[in-house]
Amino acid sequence: MEAKAKSSSVENIYTLEGRVPLGKAVPFGLQHILAMFVANLAPMLIVGGVAGFDSAQKTFFIQNCMIVAGIGTLVQLYPVWKIGSGLPIVMGVSFTFVAIACYIAATYGYPAVVGAVIVGGLVEGVLGLLARYWRKFISPIVASCVVTAIGFSLLGVGANSFGGGVGAPDFGSAQNLILGTVTLITLLAVMVLGKGYIKRLAVLFGLIVGYIVALFMGKVNFSAFNGISIISLPHIMPIMPEFHLTPILSFVLVYLVSATETIGDTTACSDMGLGRQPTDKEISGSLACDGLCSTVSGLFSCMPITSFSQNVGLVAMTKVVNRFTIATGAILMILAGLFPPVGAFFATLPDAVLGGCTVIMFGQIIVSGIDMIIRCGLTERNMLIISLSLSLGLGFTLVNGIFSIFPKVVEEELQNNCVAIVFILALVLDYVLPRDKNAKPVM
Secondary structure, eight states: OHHHHHHBOGGGGGSSSSBOOHHHHHHHHHHHHHHHHHHHHHHHHHHHHHHTOOHHHHHHHHHHHHHHHHHHHHHHHSOBTTBOOSSSOOEEEOGGGHHHHHHHHHHTOHHHHHHHHHHHHHHHHHHHHTGGGTGGGSOHHHHHHHHHHHHHHHHHHHHHHHHTOTTOTTTTOHHHHHHHHHHHHHHHHHHHHOOGGGGGGHHHHHHHHHHHHHHHHTOOOOGGGTTOOSOOOOOSOSSOOOOOHHHHHHHHHHHHHHHHHHHHHHHHHHHHHHSSOOOHHHHHHHHHHHHHHHHHHHHTTOOOEEEOHHHHHHHHHHOOOOHHHHHHHHHHHHHHHHSHHHHHHHHTSOHHHHHHHHHHHHHHHHHHHHHHHHHHOOOHHHHHHHHHHHHHHHHHTTSTTTTTTSOHHHHHHHHTOHHHHHHHHHHHHHHHSOOOTTOOOOO
């Protein structure tokens, strides 16, 4: 009886393996889903608008996206063959592809987007399976720079949510700022005053209190419930793909950008959650899951899915890494796709409430990146790699038009992906700068 109790304990939330009582696991899984739910839906809404989808079509594809994200998360948690890392990584529809998908949807039509998603995912998936042959070229200092860049790149996302969401007519209003602040204060109070596993549910408590306040302020929009059915089953290939060379090559390029973010997310998740660097097998499985599950997403006529940095920040803050616990969140995501009222309820969460939680979660990723950098050693060589890659990668993407000499597609990807620029610069500098075996930290 004692052994059984030990095998199913709430304390297992801090370990990768082991069972957690279902009643304790679900809140943690729900916390992960709420942290990424809005961001998971937004890319499909944006691209669907450009593609000319009506509201019924958008709703249908959003349901497919939720199901695919849930399946992808389960594969990431519990690998199938060599696909999946086995780490506490949550998958969702990637914002990285929005710019190129909008361009292709407007130029070639959405079927060309679907074809490019399918082929590009296969390319990334194969590269992931072969990662053991090229992973060694990415040194710890390069990975550290990428993790730090991911954290910085998300700060604007958290701030925009805090203000009410990009494009909101009342962006920056007193109501939105109050909601974000109440959520943040609640989160901090639970983190400081909470005991045991309750402390690790700080984000969930913040979201619940913020949601209740939003209800009293009249800030919760229930229009998502209008005209929805109780159950809706997904369909394979609701839009038949078309294969055009230019869209495919463009998507393959962006898949490579996405792969650098996945390497950073996987490294950060392993480092912050498990206190170690990911193995080659875990990196390979994570990338293979990114690519091949994106191909599956394309078969459902959805956008590519990738590891979600929001949830990496949540792992950093809570230290909850249990696979079973996070899997309950993935199942909730699938149910949200099968039962539209569930998804509609999640979608009513105001952006400002979400922003009150994400601002601190994204900061945790930056701190983790800095910690990884320090552990690499602040030698003169490393400091040069860090300073140059971050200053150019982050700085250039803050200045509109600096990449205007490139083709429009390339310009938009460079302008919106500081992580890719940081990765390329850090990688090149790591191989160009001479190594000093006798170098000592300068600080």
